[in-house]
Amino acid sequence: MKIAQLTDIHLFASPQGRLMGVDTYAALRKVLASVREQHADAVFLTGDISQDESEASYRLCAEALAGLGLPVHWIAGNHDKPATAARVFAEYDFMHPLDTLRLGGWTFLGVDCCVAGHDEGRIDDASLAALRSRLARVDDGPAAVVLHHHPLAVGTPLLDDCMLMDGGRLWAMLAQAERARLAICGHVHGDHRIVRDGRVLEVCPATCFQWIKGTREAAIENRQGYRLFRFLRDHYEAKTLFL
Template identity: 50%
Template sequence: MRVAQISDVHLFADRDGRLQGYDTYREFDRVLSRLEQRHAAELDAIWVTGDISQDESRESYQWFAERLEQTGLPVHWLPGNHDAAPLATEVLSAYGWMRPLQRLETADWLILALDSVQPGIDDGHLSESAAEAFRHSLAAAQNPAKRCVVLLHHHPAAVGTPLLDSCMLQNTERFWALMAEVPNLQLLLCGHVHGDYRLRAGEVPLEVCPATCFQWRKGTSELDTEDRRGYKLLEFDAEGFRSETVMF
C-alpha cells in the first residue's frame, strides 16, 4: 500500500479565509496539485490526520471534499482539535469515497486510528471511551499480530518546539499503556505540529506530517511561521515501511 498523508488544512467557510496571513485553501490546492502531478498515479489512498477546518463550518468541509474529489483517490480522515467531528462526519459521509479512519488492513499491515481530541481544547487527551474504541478496532482485526501503524492527531512525545509541545497529548501514561496492548506496533503517525519531524517515541518511530498551509518554525515559543507546505508519502509492504516528506 502506498499512500499520501496530509494534515492541518485549516479551511474556512470563506474560501479566501486566512490563518496567520496564509490563504489556507490556496495552499491546500497547491499541495494537492503537486501531489496529483507527481504521485497520484502511484497512490492507493490519502490519509488526513486532522484539523481539516479552522472555523468548524459546514462550508469548510465541503471545500475540502470537493477539492479532494478531483484527485480520484479514496480518502480516510480523522479529526483534529479545530474540527467539529460530528459535523465533519455528517458532511463528509455524503462522499462515498471518503470515510473516517478507524481500521484498515493489508496483507501485511494493520492500520488503526486513535482519537486524541478533547472538544474545545487544543491539548490532546486520550479518553477512556477513545481507548475502548481503539481496543474494539484492534480486537476486530483479522490478524491483530500484523505489523501495526497507529495514526492520531496530537503528538504523544515532545518534538522540541515549545509552542507545540505545550499542547501535545497530555495523558501519555494512558497512551503508552494502550500502545503496549498492540502486539506488533511498528510506527506512529500524527499531525498537529505543523512541521516535519522524525523521532523515536519510546521504542517506536514517530513521524509528524507537515501542514498543508504553513509550518511553525522549529524550536519556537512564539507565533513564528515558515512559508512552506508539504505532505508525506508512505509505503507499507512485507519488507516494512518507507516514508518520504515533500516540502516546498
C-alpha cells in the same frame, strides 16, 4: 501501497480565508497538485481540516480532494467539529472515517484524542482500553495508530504545551503491543521522526504552513508540506515533501 498524508489544512467557509496571513485554500491546491504526481493509492487526512468549523469549509475540502480520484480516510483535529465533518463528508463516497483499516498488509487504527474546546489532546481510560483491545485483535501483519495530536514531545514549546497530555500512557501501551510498529499524527505543523521503545512516531508537516521549530511564539514558515508513505508487508518507507 502508497499513502499520502495530509494534515492541518485549516480551511474557511470562503476560499479566500487566511490564517496567519496564509491563503489556506491556495496552499491545499498547491499540495494536491504535487500529490497527483506521486501516484498514491490512498490519502490519510489527519485533522484540523477546518479553521471555522463551517459546513462550507468541509465541502470545499472534499471538492478539492475529489480531483485526486483516491479514497480519503479522515480523522478530526482539535479545530474540527466532528459531527459537521461527518455529515458533509458522508455526501462523498470516497471520504471514509478512519476507524479500522486494512491496507498493504498493515492494520491502521484511527484514534480520537480530541476534546471539544481544548487545543490539547487526551485519551481517557476507556478509550485507551478499547485501543488495547483493538491492537490485540490484529492477528496478521504490523499495526499503526493514526491520531491527530503528537504523543511524544517534539521540542517546540508552542506545540508541546498542547500535545497529547497522556501520551506517555499511550506510548507505553504501544511498546507492549506485539504488532504495533508505528504512530502517525499531525497537529505539529512540522516534520519529525522519533524512535522510542522500538516504535516510531511519524509527524506530518502541515498543508497550510509550518510553525518554526523550537518556537514559543506564534512564528511561522510559509511553506507547505505533506508525507508520502510506502507500506510493504513487513516494513514501510516515508518521506517528507515540502513545496
